[in-house]
Amino acid sequence: MFYLSNTPEETFNLGKKTVAGLRGGDILTLSGELGAGKTVFIKGLASGFGIKQTVRSPSFNLMKIYKLPEQKNIKHLVHLDCYRLKSAQEVINIGLLEYLGAPNTVCAIEWPEKIAPLLKKFKIQKIKISILKNDRRKISLN
Ligand SMILES: Nc1ncnc2c1ncn2[C@@H]1O[C@H](COP(=O)(O)OP(=O)(O)O)[C@@H](O)[C@H]1O
Ligand SMILES: [Mg+2]
Numbered sequence: 305m306f307y308l309s310n311t312p313e314e315t316f317n318l319g320k321k322t323v324a325g326l327r328g329g330d331i332l333t334l335s336g337e338l339g340a341g342k343t344v345f346i347k348g349l350a351s352g353f354g355i356k357q358t359v360r361s362p363s364f365n366l367m368k369i370y371k372l373p374e375q376k377n378i379k380h381l382v383h384l385d386c387y388r389l390k391s392a393q394e395v396i397n398i399g400l401l402e403y404l405g406a407p408n409t410v411c412a413i414e415w416p417e418k419i420a421p422l423l424k425k426f427k428i429q430k431i432k433i434s435i436l437k438n439d440r441r442k443i444s445l446n
Contacts, residue, residue, distance in 0.1 A: 306444040308436075315341045315433075315441060319348020322445075328378045328407045331426050333416035336433035338387075341441050342414045345431065346383055349412055353381055361385060367398055379408040386418035395419055 309315045322332075322345075332349075334342035343361045350359045354373045366389070370381040382403045389395065400419075403409045405426050416423055432444045 305446065306442055309341070309441040309443055311439055312341065312344050315344045315443065316348035316351070318443060319345040320352035321348075323349055323352030326378070326410050328409060329405050330429060331405060331411045331413065331423070332429045332431055333413045333423070334431045334433065335416065337435065340433040340435055341443075342431075342433060343385075345433065345443070346412045346414070349410075350381055350383075353378070353410075355381065359383065367395065367400060369403070377408060378410055380406075380410070382409055382411040384411060384413045386413065386415040389415070389418045392419045392422050395422070 307318055309318060334345060336342055343359075347359045350357075350370060353370070355370045357370060359368070359370070366385065368383045370383070372378055372381060380403065382400075384395065384400065386395070400422070404411055404422065413419070416428075430446050434442045436442055
């Protein structure tokens, strides 16, 4: 299934709507080149979860854990951006495995290919964003 997005707002809203179908333990990966809109989509997720805090790209601190308002038995949204990662060990060191697949947590992961071995044993919802032209994006969900 795929969607076409013409604006950042449309991508944000798609992320926001995606929340309705999520359950604790879910892991979403977001692939696509720099500037595709992966972080925009995750900002939409956070908004859908009722997170009021500003969601920034965690490229510099790798992992951000957002506490959710009481809802849906999901307590945390973990936003991981592996772009600058040199080895999967780095995310193990900062405690990712406590959250990955945990029943009260949803994880959204940018540049998942950097930690592919850690993700192998999980069922992943893969989102791929491709830049078409200017602000147009193709967003595939599976
Ligand atoms: N249709 C669109 N969907 C998402 N972002 C878009 C779109 N059109 C333009 N943009 C812009 O592209 C950039 C995407 O940034 P970001 O989400 O940080 O990318 P990524 O996390 O994939 O590197 C933003 O500056 C955003 O305004
Ligand atoms: Mg990003």
